[in-house]
Amino acid sequence: MNTSQKELIKATVPILRTNGNDLITYFYQRMLSNNPELKNIFNMANQASGKQQNALSGAVLAYAENIENPTVLINTLKSIGNKHVSLNIQPEQYDIVGNHLIGSIKEVLGDLATVELIEAWTCAYNELALIMISIEAEMYQKTINKKGGWKGWRSFKISKIVKESDEINSFYLKPEDNKEIADFYPGQYISVSAFIPELGHKQPRQYSLSSYSNSEYYRISVKKEISQNTTTDGIVSNALHNKKEGDIIEVSAPAGVFFADPKANNPLVLVSGGVGLTPMMSMVETNKNSLQKNRTVWIHSCRNENVHAFKDTIEELNNENEWLTSFVFYETLPESETNAIEGRIDLHQIKEEILIEDAKYYICGPAIFIKVQYQSLVALGVNRENILYEEFGPQLLSLN
Template identity: 50%
Template sequence: MTPEQIALVTATVSTLRAHGVALTTHFYHRMFEHNPELKNVFNMGNQQTGKQQMALAMAVLAYAENIEDPSVLVQAVTKISHKHVSLDIRPEHYAIVGRHLIASIGEVLGEAVTPALLEAWTVAYGQLAALMSGLESGLYQKAVSQEGGWTGWRPFTVKQKVAESAEITSFYLYPADGGKVADFQPGQYVSVRLFLPELNLFQPRQYSLSSAPNGEHYRISVKKEAGSQHPDGMISNRLHDFVQEGAIIELAAPAGDFMLETTKQTPVVLVSGGVGQTPLLSMLDYLTRIGSPRQVVWVHGSRNPEVHAFGERVAQLAARYKNVQQHIFYNILPPDQERKDYYEGIVDLQKLNGVSLLPEADYYVCGPAPFIRKQVQDLAALGVPREAIHFEEFGPATLSVQASCFYSIV
């Protein structure tokens, strides 16, 4: 980009702050009107809730703010690239998105837009698309280069369906072709694609892998969204209500940059709320399965024992391995759960009397955005360095975009 083009893009920052969501809302409406086939690619639940429009507005703003040095956004761009690969996004999709985004800038901002400004944003978008396509090409190549790897959508058979709690059910997924499955890093996810008759669309959703890699199958553990009828919970509920053992579903290869650093020997603290425990279960399963000597602290919060999935399994691991300890929080502590490792209320690291502050530990946090904000705040207040805190937000990665400046999420 020329200095003049950079200046033009930078000059739109204040406008994007004020009207970014209006711009992205118009963009999605325009794109789906002209390219309705893309409704099969995008999460229409996030479209209805407005989460995707907000996430894109924040991403566009962040790019404009950092157009002179986009390297500060590497972490957020990497996370988005993993998500795109899990959705089978290809370079041709970037051309469609770019066409509608540039047109939307002209249509929403009206007379304030000059040909020079549109050209500057066209160049800026082209650079970003090239960057992301390059990253994604590398991820696709890595996926197919390993045994059992693939790209696109691959059919899997549901061989087991196991209720883990009143809300969470595990699905054991084996390749329908009888082949191997690719290994993955503990903490990663797969995309599941189902056809929704209610929408007459295919819809993808991401689910964390909840067990260690084994080369034979994947396990996802899914929470049912009780009473939810809008698309945000339709895939999860359809898995619970209609997908039975023997059914065929489609999966994309494992992806995601929230993963256990397996080369380290330092302690690990795993902090989760509700179904947010699933990627952390994969980490715990991996560490205990290989007999790792690393000290592991498991901190988990559930509303009550009935909805607490994998409680018995984690308790068994804590009893079997001296280097594993657990701390469980319930909103209201039942009388029969009055033990030293059980607590009443929401997850509060301050209640652990310093046990969570392990020297040189890495902290992995997963759950809904408010849960993550609280835990990151508490860890920062306890003096845990930024580079030791890793988190995964379920849904559009609004926190990840904001986290290009760490303390903006707290």
């Protein structure tokens, strides 16, 4: 891009700040209407809720604001790249997105969309697409080169289903071809693609792996969302909860930038809410099976013990291992004796236990949960660089 084109892009920042969501909403309507096959890739629940539109409009705004040096967004781009790789996004699909994005800019801005502005945005999009395609090509190749790795979708059999709480079931997934599977870092996720009869097409969802990495199976632990609306978040989780042992589902290779390095020696402080405990379960199981046994403090919050997945497993791990200390917060305490603390997580209440030198802090849960815990850690003096978080759904938070 030349200097004048970059200036034109920066001049659209005020428009994106005030009308970005309208533009992106129009873009998605245009694209999915003309290319309905993409409904198999895009999360239609996030479309219905507006989360996807918010995420993309925020990303477009960030790119425009940093057009002089888009490399400052590299961590964000890598996170997006991981999600794209898990969905088997291909280079030619960037052409489809680009055509509809530029077309939407023309149609929404009307007379403001000058020839020069359209040329600038076309150039900007093409440069971004090339960056993303390059990032993703490297990720695809790295996954393929892994022992047991693959690209795209692979058929897995549900070998076992375990009820972990009133809401959460664990699904043990083994490859239908009985060949090796790729290893993963604790905290990463896989994508699952399921055909949804109510929608008439497939829908993908990402689920954190909830076990340690092994050569036999992947385990995901899925909360059954209760909803009457066929386009809400619960449609795929309900479809999974209706599956039986022996059923086949399509799975992508493990991906994600939220993980604990099993070779690092840093103490771990894990903060989870609800089903956000799943990647933490993987971290704790991995630590249990490692030689170094990093000191770990796990703080978990949920409504009550009936919805607390892996409750007995965590208690047993806590009682049998000196390296692990766990705290549980229930909004409603049971009538029976319990070590749980009533209410929601208050990190200030246990600051002596969690303020550990060189610790890495991991937060997983809904957006508001992450924001509250993140702010508490910062208020307690934790360096922002040592706080990592995984948000359910599109990545809307930018706290670091």
